Amino acid sequence: MSTFSLKVVTPERELLNEEVSRVIVRTTSGDIGILKGHANYIAPLEIGRMRIQMPNGEERIAAIAGGMIKVDEHGTTILTNMCEWKEEINLERAKKAEQKARYYLDHPTQTHTIEIATLKLKRALNRINIFED
Known part of the structure; x- marks a missing residue:
């Protein structure tokens, strides 16, 4: 190729x-x-x-x-x-980021809006999925 x-x-x-x-x-x-x-x-x-x-x-x-x-x-x-x-993905860190993002989706603040929390959740889930694949 x-x-x-x-x-x-x-x-x-x-x-x-x-x-x-x-x-x-x-x-x-x-x-x-x-x-x-x-x-x-x-x-x-x-x-x-x-x-x-x-x-x-x-x-x-x-x-x-x-x-x-x-x-x-x-x-x-x-x-x-x-x-x-x-191979660089830290699964524990990604899972903590997922939990934090889910928390802020339920409890938004001025600095952690729903849009930011959604973006952070997508990034965390992407890392988790790639690590586990």
Whole structure:
């Protein structure tokens, strides 16, 4: 399978900058798979799973929390606020975040509105699902 350049960047670090065979991410319009030669493309990302197939056939999985994907003739770039490889996910921390978010859904405050609590719950559940998959 042909490869293309994929760069995944968060504000804290560059998670990946190498040749890959395929990447699948969730956009606001649904999941999209990118292969070499994909048409130029820009889209906002949702909270979800990122699957990367490496040239050796290995699959890397990460939790991703929004951002943007850009595809052009130079490769694919994913910019996101948060991305964790499956093996980096702390299940205990994710479950605590889920409980806290559920609490604030039932007891909203000025700083923890229902919208913020819902977002935090989605991120926590995404991490839990990816860890347990």
